[in-house]
Amino acid sequence: MAKATKKQALGRGLSALLKDPENDIKSVSDKNADKVIGNVVELELSAIEVNPFQPRSNFNDEALEELASSIRELGIIQPITVRKLDFNKFQLVSGERRFRASKLVGLETIPAYIRIANDQESLEMALVENIQRQDLDPIEIALSYQRLIDEIKITQEKLSDRVGKKRSTITNYIRLLKLHPIIQTGMRDGFISMGHGRALINIEKKKEQIGIYEKVVSDGLSVRETERLVKAYKEQKGDTDSGKSQNGTKEIPGFVSKGIDALKKHLSTKVDITASPNGKGKIVIPFHSKEEFQRIKKMLTGE
Template sequence: MAKKNDARLGQGLSEIFGMNIDSVLEDIQQGKSELSNSSGKIEISVDEIKANPYQPRKDFDDDKIHELAESIRQHGVFTPILVKKAVKGYELVTGERRLRASRLAGLETIPAIIVEFDDQQMMEIALLENIQREDLNAIEEATAYEKLIRKLSYTQEELASRIGKSREHVANMLRLLKLPKKVQQFVIEKELSMGHVRALLALKDEKQMEAVAKKAIHEKLSVRAVEALVKKVNAPAAEVKEAKTEDVNLRPVRLRLQDKFQTQVHIDEKQISIRYRGVSDLNRILEILDCLEEE
């Protein structure tokens, strides 16, 4: 199995997407790999190693780092980190927890394996490894998606294919970045669920989002309660009256469309209206409809 993975990795990282990248990296770290573009295990000064500039994970559990540091003091580092050569010193590929804990434990060197990954591979490895280990919070994941799209010119569909997710999942995650920073922090701290913030995104401005988010947290509102509150905030009196006389046969259709487009939809007089908030939101809806012009 290791040789099969090695051959694919040698052809380029894209060849192993859809497989378990975590196991491929583990093969390298455990010395089971025979990759021509990796070194054997060597000792490298911790002062020569810079953080992975593409690391999507920003939130590290300090208690767990201290526990790992204590283990390293007693037993050392069993699994080498992966690094690549930089203009000066090395850049970390994987193993940030081990590196942080080793520094905390007072180690001067750490076992490492040098690999030759380019910047695109570094970005993708960092994201995929964290996703497969479920180490990222929702905002970190969304930020990593946005960076890959911006840096590597991926479409949402291309990115979804490369990371083994649906395009709808990628689109929904990217929409989290439209939340105010304070509300994003509520998500990071797990005070709001994905269901809560999806409802908040239907609001018209950031002040409304922040106000409803705080109310949801303080009153411990359910997702359904937040959805109802958002609808009440958004709907002027005329729309409320119209909703009361809505054709019962069209209501399920409208609700399905709203769920698909994650915005308000109205169906009346043989027409469908889809609300959008600016050019980027319009492009998001057009991409869902597969109506964006190809470059």
């Protein structure tokens, strides 16, 4: 208990240091920076603004109330992380639920780790840290991955190393963004799972995606049932993945049918194959970005 009291008192002392205009710390090389940067400091909630880079957009009111009740009883167990913007002005990097719940409780201060970071670093820290959380929905994760690729200018391979996920996992999440917005909302609201979404992606036309989606929800179909429904739909449409040629009349040779799934799995992308019974045909591998083209090229050529 004595250690906790001493640490809290130290945090309040550092808070006073940050409020001294003569000690305005703007970089790690400034005087007293080592006393503040990377340490836990008791900050006024009014001096902290929310992070515009926060990937989470849905905050469950009931869950916030439960967290607020815990904070009321036990206090803040894990400090939030902020970056210093200006004199006595900070921005959240992570911990927005704790920040919001503390406001609900009526706290005036909150313990926080202080970082110094530019906008790009702050975006990367916020997105990478939030991606690791277990309670983000698949669309929030997909949007976070896409923002890192677009705004940090990072490839899927480097992103894979950065967040500790397989590149195929990242690709599967990003592909969810091809779903109709209504289906994305349904996934965020828990009407369907990521597995359902991955099955529905195979329907290219978004209007037709909606028709299948509505049946999945109304009939309470499982992922496997949804996959079968999508497969049956594509066979009816004469889709090349269903084992028919583009005119829908000729059977694809068995050796091609057996190889389609292996190609898809190896390349982690859709593969279109048309073939005639005599064994002639063609393979079409679509791509949706420069990075994806380069990834496929590397896997096929090794360069």
